[in-house]
């Protein structure tokens with residue numbers, strides 16, 4: 001009896017607390033304002049980053065795209081220009097390798113003014129079997145997938161804090177930042193690390209009024225995905241077969257919607273939603289009632305998929321290896 005009463009009271013307190021904290025995360029007004037301001041997008045020369053740049057340009061933002069290759073950025077900027085809605089918009093690119101502290105600081109410094117929002121889209125996987133990959137593959141993953149996010153967030157936050165900008169930093173993880181899968185030992189741990197980084201920064205940047213959000217896309221049909229397919233083991237392709245594939249433009253639309261709604265964990269399909277609600281920890285959700293109702297079915301569905309679909313496919317592949 002007492003246990004039921006205590007549980008009921010705790011649930012009520014938690015519900016009130018979640019409802020109150022939603023107001024803090026109801027960043028709609030700020031986001032609308034932000035979209036008219038200055039945005040830096042790393043990995044903006046292709047794929048998700050380019051599609052996002054086009055989308056934000058079409059909403060009237062000043063957009064700076066960044067990557068390591070000037071010719072690719074030239075071509076990409078022409079596509080961003082085509083989405084422009086106002087002559088006053090500043091659309092430009094900066095060439096920088098954001099996998100180093102210095103490169104990321106240069107990228108932020110070259111934005112013209114301190115960005116109001118920074119989207120860390122740079123990244124890329126080289127799938128393969130763990131034991132067949134080499135030292136340089138793992139080192140490349142740390143640089144390309146983790147350090148690009150870490151140093152961009154670091155440089156942006158320092159600039160925002162120094163200028164008193166109550167900005168926004170959006171990190172890009174992946175559904176394999178919420179679940180491990182054969183063939184992704186080089187990449188998935190970096191995307192898990194990005195989630196950890198996002199949670200720490202979300203907590204710490206309350207000190208400065210800087211919002212932090214994290215996007216967990218499934219398959220994006222980008223140039224990076226085409227590159228991945230060249231080394232991806234067949235078993236990984238088979239398991240991903242029925243995965244929720246989206247174009248970069250569709251992903252950019254989901255990402256912007258999630259940012260506008262103030263979601264901390266932004267996902268864009270069924271798999272992402274099931275993973276988000278079943279592994280939420282203390283991260284803010286999308287709605288206490290909805291997430292709670294989904295939690296048990298999501299956990300069961302994922303456990304059943306892992307045991308009866310994914311694991312069995314890997315077991316069958318072992319026979320042929």
Ligand SMILES: NC(=O)c1ccc[n+]([C@@H]2O[C@H](COP(=O)([O-])OP(=O)(O)OC[C@H]3O[C@@H](n4cnc5c(N)ncnc54)[C@H](OP(=O)(O)O)[C@@H]3O)[C@@H](O)[C@H]2O)c1
Nearest residue numbers: 043045047048067068069097098122123174219220222224
């Ligand atoms: N594709 C997918 O299926 C998928 C799924 C889940 C998550 N994601 C994640 O979503 C993000 C976008 O993926 P995508 O497939 O659209 O990208 P993509 O086509 O592989 O493009 C990657 C972008 O990052 C830039 N880049 C890479 N290293 C960089 C560095 N050190 N400094 C600056 N720029 C760098 C690349 O340009 P340069 O090479 O010219 O520098 C390019 O613009 C990535 O973080 C990826 O891990 C992708």
